[in-house]
Amino acid sequence: NAGVTQTPKFRILKIGQSMTLQCAQDMNHNYMYWYRQDPGMGLKLIYYSVGAGITDKGEVPNGYNVSRSTTEDFPLRLELAAPSQTSVYFCASSYSGRSNTEAFFGQGTRLTVV
Amino acid sequence: GENVEQHPSTLSVQEGDSAVIKCTYSDSASNYFPWYKQELGKGPQLIIDIRSNVGEKKDQRIAVTLNKTAKHFSLHITETQPEDSAVYFCAARRDGNEKLTFGTGTRLTIIP
Numbered sequence: 001n002a003g004v005t006q007t008p009k010f011r012i013l014k015i016g017q018s019m020t021l022q023c024a025q026d027m028n029h030n031y032m033y034w035y036r037q038d039p040g041m042g043l044k045l046i047y048y049s050v051g052a053g054i055t056d057k058g059e060v061p062n063g064y065n066v067s068r069s070t071t072e073d074f075p076l077r078l079e080l081a082a083p084s085q086t087s088v089y090f091c092a093s094s095y096s097g098r099s100n101t102e103a104f105f106g107q108g109t110r111l112t113v114v
Numbered sequence: 115g116e117n118v119e120q121h122p123s124t125l126s127v128q129e130g131d132s133a134v135i136k137c138t139y140s141d142s143a144s145n146y147f148p149w150y151k152q153e154l155g156k157g158p159q160l161i162i163d164i165r166s167n168v169g170e171k172k173d174q175r176i177a178v179t180l181n182k183t184a185k186h187f188s189l190h191i192t193e194t195q196p197e198d199s200a201v202y203f204c205a206a207r208r209d210g211n212e213k214l215t216f217g218t219g220t221r222l223t224i225i226p
Binding site for chain 2: 031043050106
């Protein structure tokens with residue numbers, strides 16, 4: 001089982017450039033999430049989705065967009081990259097949003113904006 | 115919304131000794147408390163979780179305790195080994211809420 005797969009693993013962007021972080025899961029999970037991880041700040045939720053065609057904002061959505069056209073894929077789009085978006089990004093999925101459902105994480109994408 | 119505080123931010127423990135990491139939460143309706151371990155260059159992975167109808171749960175060298183009245187929960191690792199070195203995150207969630215709220219993490223270093 002591949003689980004949650006994120007691409008790319010590393011990326012350097014120039015200010016103002018755009019890119020899409022890819023996330024795919026093969027566990028038929030309904031719920032998918034994007035987090036960013038900054039040093040000493042834990043994991044902050046950017047966007048989440050409870051199923052295909054449905055997305056919602058998390059704690060820190062500004063500067064990002066998402067789409068969920070299929071159950072498997074949940075790409076995160078940065079339109080105008082800014083230095084404040086330098087971070088490690090994690091995609092996660094879970095079978096449902098019920099409180100005791102385990103969330104599975106991808107390996108992360110380390111993004112640097114210069 | 116929910117707020118989860120985690121302490122300490124760093125912890126060094128001699129191999130074989132015990133390590134304890136503590137978290138407090140603000141939402142009294144939270145009823146699910148997982149702990150995640152993140153190894154270098156990897157994503158977080160669930161190691162143990164507890165629901166609010168239970169006060170303690172053990173899995174080999176790892177245990178979690180929950181005090182609902184005080185709204186805090188702790189991770190206990192006994193007989194620590196070098197492979198326990200990692201960053202540990204606590205989290206909290208309540209039924210009906212799709213989102214986990216994470217603590218800020220504890221970097222645990224096991225000294226050989």
